Amino acid sequence: MKDLGHGANVEQIAKTYNIDPKEIIDFSSNVNPEVIKDLDKYILEGLKESRSYPDINYTNLRKNIGDYLNIKSEYIIPGNGATELIYLLMKVIGKRLAILNPTFSEYRRSAKLNGLEVIDLNLNEENQFLIDIDVIKNNLDKFDSLFICNPNNPNGKAQELNELLNILKQNNKLLIVDETFMEFAGNEENYSLVKNIKNYDNLFIIKAATKFFGMPGLRLGYGITSNKDIINKIYHYKEPWTINAFADTLSKYIFKDKEYIENSKSYYIQEREYMLKELRSIENISVYDTDTNFLLIKLNNRRANEIKVELLRRSKILIRDASNFIGLDDRYIRVAIKSHDDNKTLIENMKNLLGD
């Protein structure tokens, strides 16, 4: 099997370090530790549905997502996680794709596997890895589509992209925005471009349902666009039945649970503040601003892998060594924001290890 360099594989790590996988506190994956109420009941309903083939058109699933986002269901293309949409898109867009590094590695992998030319633009460390519109403007001639992760993985800061969307529209460029982590942001309405879908046919948004809803193993993502040409081309390539019956069934419930959604949002707003404050009290590390459920940290005088191994050995804490992100080096780590107790454990151990 190929190592794609994602968040660590807990089972494998457990074996390597001779730890019971159940004891590992996994800060390497960015997943909401809370789930909606009555999930057991809904999953057993999904079990009944799994006895027959999923609706090949996913009519109800698309309607449930459309209602959640307040847009037409015909703009929605559901997928087996956000990943399926990323790969499908690469088959149907222009030949030159610009990527802002550092970012999620599957954009590049899917582009390369589909024969696209990848144009690397860089997010600058001195600029906190924020998007610089001038850099994009100066490179407009070089790409057909621009792929942006907002909030970006690994740094986590959400950004307003309205001006950028307009510039790209005027120049006939496609803007692809991966909003997988957008629900974690406090001012989602300021940052998300979903409200622009209807009026911008140069926009394609990708979302994953299951990070915010705490179930990455459910595999549910979706693409959103009003561009009929892109929609038709994607359906031309899309494989049938890629979304399982449990995801289809749960879409009736997760998107409607307003209380859960609000509580999760509030939790993250508060917990981010706590973690930023505590982590920033540690000397010799820099902690980047975030609007989502993970934090990028730069170690001033230690190596990422060293810290990763020490945290594992000492405290069974697993973090993400972020040195394999293009544009980062071996001083970067990424940690998820988990339950308050887990976060306290992490902070305590980081303080012990790095000195406060």
Place this chain on the structure above:
Amino acid sequence: MKDLGHGANVEQIAKTYNIDPKEIIDFSSNVNPEVIKDLDKYILEGLKESRSYPDINYTNLRKNIGDYLNIKSEYIIPGNGATELIYLLMKVIGKRLAILNPTFSEYRRSAKLNGLEVIDLNLNEENQFLIDIDVIKNNLDKFDSLFICNPNNPNGKAQELNELLNILKQNNKLLIVDETFMEFAGNEENYSLVKNIKNYDNLFIIKAATKFFGMPGLRLGYGITSNKDIINKIYHYKEPWTINAFADTLSKYIFKDKEYIENSKSYYIQEREYMLKELRSIENISVYDTDTNFLLIKLNNRRANEIKVELLRRSKILIRDASNFIGLDDRYIRVAIKSHDDNKTLIENMKNLLGD
């Protein structure tokens, strides 16, 4: 959304004919109506696992399948249904793919979408749609790989392919066998080529776990080969996390339930005999031999779509109009073998409609 022409979409049909979808008896999909015991319990275990990312290497899943088939887990490539494997294969095999028509339409679709040249060989109606090795021998120069569905969909007869495997080996051709319906066959050991995997590097077998185990909505399939070059190429293209946590977890249980497996096999052996006998008592139709859980029927003087609509309107029975299979015409229908009571209902209605 594109109509891919598969077994009917119950929700859509229900809407069109103004029937409650729950009342439709669906003979259009070929799925075991029984499931293993304690499935609820295992699904709730899967729910716990769904809270984190699936193991990207699917180590346990591959081991469970390997144990079931009595082969090394390194020969197994799990997928989101058999479909994912079919599509991956098309990216890594030679340019010319021979297909024996009529057969499952996704072989052709996936080949075309990946730029392969499809070489159409025909199964002959006079020969009961059985494979004629001479036809393949006479066309050896025309293809690099041969795709066979065994038992074949839509006719359902299993065939011994050992001689064919050897001929293709001697001629450096790849044999791809879709054994999705193999577990339903009575003498599986005579027909399945899994035992040849280790010694034939020109063999790739595809299986779907969830038709025989009655859960197509779970989405679990797998490919099997000892050809390292093909394995490496597939992993080069494979998208991460395509199999959901429920499928991963259930693999611990479904493949080990020997009693369920034996009971299902016995049931189908007996029920096939009953259905063949009863259906063959109806004049004006021909019923093809089958070793699996569906039957192909030729109507002598009625049109498939006519019968489909009449069965729906009169009795809420949904069958598969098989006229869109390449090589069939508008006189062919396909029906699943379901529970004995459902089957009795079908037979009774077929007798009423077609005269006995």
